[in-house]
Amino acid sequence: MKVIVPVKRVPDTAGEKKLDPNDRTVDRDGVESVLCPVNEFSIEEAVRLKEKHGAEVTVLLIGPDSAQPIVRKALSYGLDAAVQVTDDAISGSDALGTARVIAKALESMEWDLVVFGNQSADARTCLVPAAVGELLGVPSLTFARYLEVNGDEVVVHREHEEGWDVVSAQLPALVSVVEAINEPRYPSFKGIMAAKSKPLTVKSLADIGVDDGAVGLGAASATMYEFEPRPPKSAGTIVDDDGSGAAAAQLADWMAEKKFV
Amino acid sequence: MGEMLVLIDHNDGQPRKVSLQMLSAATKLAAEAGQTVSAVWLGEGGADAAAVLGEHGAAKLYHWDSPDAFAYVTLPQVDALEAALSASGADTLLFASSNHVKDVAARLAIRVDGGVITDVTDLAVGDGGRLHATKEVFGGDLITTSKVADGKVALFGVSPNAFPVEASGGSAPETVALDVTLSEAATAAKVTSVEKVGSADRPDIGEAAIVVAGGRGLGNEQGFELMEQLADVIGAGVGASRAATDAGWYPHRYQIGQTGRTVSPTLYLGAGISGAIQHRAGMQTAQHIIAVNKDAEAPIFQIADFGVVGDLYKVVPKLIEELQTRKG
Structure with missing residues (x-):
C-alpha cells in the first residue's frame, strides 16, 4: 500500500503573526515556522499504517525552499520519502488554489490513500481535502476519529456535532484526521538522523502540469482586501475570592445583569 | 428578482x-x-x-x-x-x-x-x-x-x-x-451507521449560546461532573482544554483550541484554564468571557470580562447555588 501525507508549514502559534500589508499574505519574516500541529496526528496515523500494513509513506509539501526543514521534520517520524512542490507562482494561493496544486502533484505520484490533517493551524478552513477529492474524482472521508484499512477498503469514523458517521469506500481515497484519532509519538533520535538522507524530490508547477496563471494570488477565487488587528479589550472586572467561594455571588450578579440567567 | x-x-x-x-x-x-x-x-x-x-x-x-x-x-x-x-x-x-x-x-x-x-x-x-x-x-x-x-x-x-x-x-x-x-x-462512499454520543439534553459546544470549559486546574475527571452540573443550570455545552483531554479527563471531541473545536458562544466560562494561546485560538471570539482560576497571572484574565481569582472547587459549587437561587 502506498500512502501520501500532505503536510503544511505554518507560523508558530506562539509567535506574533503578521500579514504583509502589500499582498496580505502571511509575513514569514521574523516568525518561526513549524510543522502544522495537526500533521502530527496524520503522520502518526501513517506510521501506524506502515507498522500494520507495511505501507510506504511519502510526505508531500507545497512551499518554497525555505520550508525544506519542515519536510525533514516530517520525515523524522519515520516516513520513507518526500516530494516538495516549489514555485514562486504558488505564493498567495487560496485554499482552492492550493487544492489544485496538491491534486496535480498527487496525479504525478502513485498512491492508494492520502492522509491529511483536518485543518491547518493557520488558515483553518478545512476546505482542502474535499476540494482535492472533487478535483481527482475520489471519495474524501474527512474528520476521521478512527481509520482502518481492510484490503482495498477504508473505513472511517467521521466526526460531527452529535457523534460520528461510520463510512466506507474503496481505495483510492482521501481521508483527513482529527486529533482524537491517536496519540502522536515523538520522532526518535534514529528517525531524526535518518531523515537527513531520505530521498526528497523537488518539483516545479511545470513538472506537475499546472499552468502558472491557474494558481497564486491573482487566480484566488476569494480575496481578502482589508484587515485590522482585533481591537484591544477593555479591562474586565477581576475579583479575588476570600477562599470561601463567596465571590461567586458577584459573578452570578454579573451573569444575571447580562441576562445569562 | x-x-x-x-x-x-x-x-x-x-x-x-x-x-x-x-x-x-x-x-x-x-x-x-x-x-x-x-x-x-x-x-x-x-x-x-x-x-x-x-x-x-x-x-x-x-x-x-x-x-x-x-x-x-x-x-x-x-x-x-x-x-x-x-x-x-x-x-x-x-x-x-x-x-x-x-x-x-x-x-x-x-x-x-x-x-x-x-x-x-x-x-x-x-x-x-x-x-x-x-x-x-x-x-x-x-x-x-x-x-x-x-x-x-x-x-x-x-x-x-x-x-x-x-x-x-x-x-x-x-x-x-x-x-x-x-x-x-x-x-462510492457509503454511510453505514450513525453513532450519537452527545448528551441529548446538553447543546453541542459548536452552536451553544453558552459554553463552560474545564482545564488542567480541575485536576481530575470528577471535576467535569461539576462542570456538567454548572452547564445544566444555565443550558450550556461543556468543553475542555487540550491539557484536560490529553489527561483523559474528558473526550477529545470536546477539546476547544487550535487542534480542536472553535466555539463562538455569547458567553464562555473557563474554569482551571490558564488561557494559553492554543486554547484562545478556539474561543477568543466569544462575546463575553468569564474566567475562574487560582493563578492571578493566568493569561485568560487579560481577555476576561469577569474573572474570579480563587479555588474553582470553592467558587463553582457556590456559583451553581447562586444561579439556582436566581432562577427561582
Whole structure:
C-alpha cells in the first residue's frame, strides 16, 4: 500500500503573526515556522499504517525552499520519502488554489490513500481535502476519529456535532484526521538522523502540469482586501475570592445583569 | 428578482439554530440587495419544516426529499446543490460553517467554479449586490474582510451565533422539489451507521449560546461532573482544554483550541484554564468571557470580562447555588 501525507508549514502559534500589508499574505519574516500541529496526528496515523500494513509513506509539501526543514521534520517520524512542490507562482494561493496544486502533484505520484490533517493551524478552513477529492474524482472521508484499512477498503469514523458517521469506500481515497484519532509519538533520535538522507524530490508547477496563471494570488477565487488587528479589550472586572467561594455571588450578579440567567 | 440561497443544516427534522440565524441575516441582506431568500433543505423533512423557515424569511423552499442525501458521504448533497443553483439562478449561498457542510461547499466550489469563505462572522452588501464577509483569523488576532471574485458563485460558511435569530413573520414559502440525479461517484462512499454520543439534553459546544470549559486546574475527571452540573443550570455545552483531554479527563471531541473545536458562544466560562494561546485560538471570539482560576497571572484574565481569582472547587459549587437561587 502506498500512502501520501500532505503536510503544511505554518507560523508558530506562539509567535506574533503578521500579514504583509502589500499582498496580505502571511509575513514569514521574523516568525518561526513549524510543522502544522495537526500533521502530527496524520503522520502518526501513517506510521501506524506502515507498522500494520507495511505501507510506504511519502510526505508531500507545497512551499518554497525555505520550508525544506519542515519536510525533514516530517520525515523524522519515520516516513520513507518526500516530494516538495516549489514555485514562486504558488505564493498567495487560496485554499482552492492550493487544492489544485496538491491534486496535480498527487496525479504525478502513485498512491492508494492520502492522509491529511483536518485543518491547518493557520488558515483553518478545512476546505482542502474535499476540494482535492472533487478535483481527482475520489471519495474524501474527512474528520476521521478512527481509520482502518481492510484490503482495498477504508473505513472511517467521521466526526460531527452529535457523534460520528461510520463510512466506507474503496481505495483510492482521501481521508483527513482529527486529533482524537491517536496519540502522536515523538520522532526518535534514529528517525531524526535518518531523515537527513531520505530521498526528497523537488518539483516545479511545470513538472506537475499546472499552468502558472491557474494558481497564486491573482487566480484566488476569494480575496481578502482589508484587515485590522482585533481591537484591544477593555479591562474586565477581576475579583479575588476570600477562599470561601463567596465571590461567586458577584459573578452570578454579573451573569444575571447580562441576562445569562 | 434574484435569489439568495441558504442551505439549511438540520438534525432530527429540525433546522439547527445556525440555520435560523442565517435565514434572519439573509432576509436583511437580500432586502438591501434587492433579492429574495430561498431556503434549501436536503434530505427528508423539508416540507414539514416549511412553516418555520417561512417565519424566518424564506420566500421559497427548494427541497430534495430523499434519504440518499445522507446515505452517502458529501457528494449527493453537492449534486443537489448544483441542481438548486441551476434551478434558482442564484450566485450566492450561505451554509453553516461546520465540518461536514464545509466539505460540501469545497466540492461545490470546484464543480461550479465558485469561491468559498468559511467561518464568517458578519456579512455586508457591497457593489453590485455582492456580499463582503468579515472573518477572524489567527485565532481572532486579526479581523479581515473578504469577497469572492466577481463572476464566481459565492459560498459563505457562517459561524454559529454570528447573527441573532429574528422571526420576520413571513408566511409559508413556495416549495419546489429539486430534481436530483445522483452521479455514479456520489454513491462510492457509503454511510453505514450513525453513532450519537452527545448528551441529548446538553447543546453541542459548536452552536451553544453558552459554553463552560474545564482545564488542567480541575485536576481530575470528577471535576467535569461539576462542570456538567454548572452547564445544566444555565443550558450550556461543556468543553475542555487540550491539557484536560490529553489527561483523559474528558473526550477529545470536546477539546476547544487550535487542534480542536472553535466555539463562538455569547458567553464562555473557563474554569482551571490558564488561557494559553492554543486554547484562545478556539474561543477568543466569544462575546463575553468569564474566567475562574487560582493563578492571578493566568493569561485568560487579560481577555476576561469577569474573572474570579480563587479555588474553582470553592467558587463553582457556590456559583451553581447562586444561579439556582436566581432562577427561582
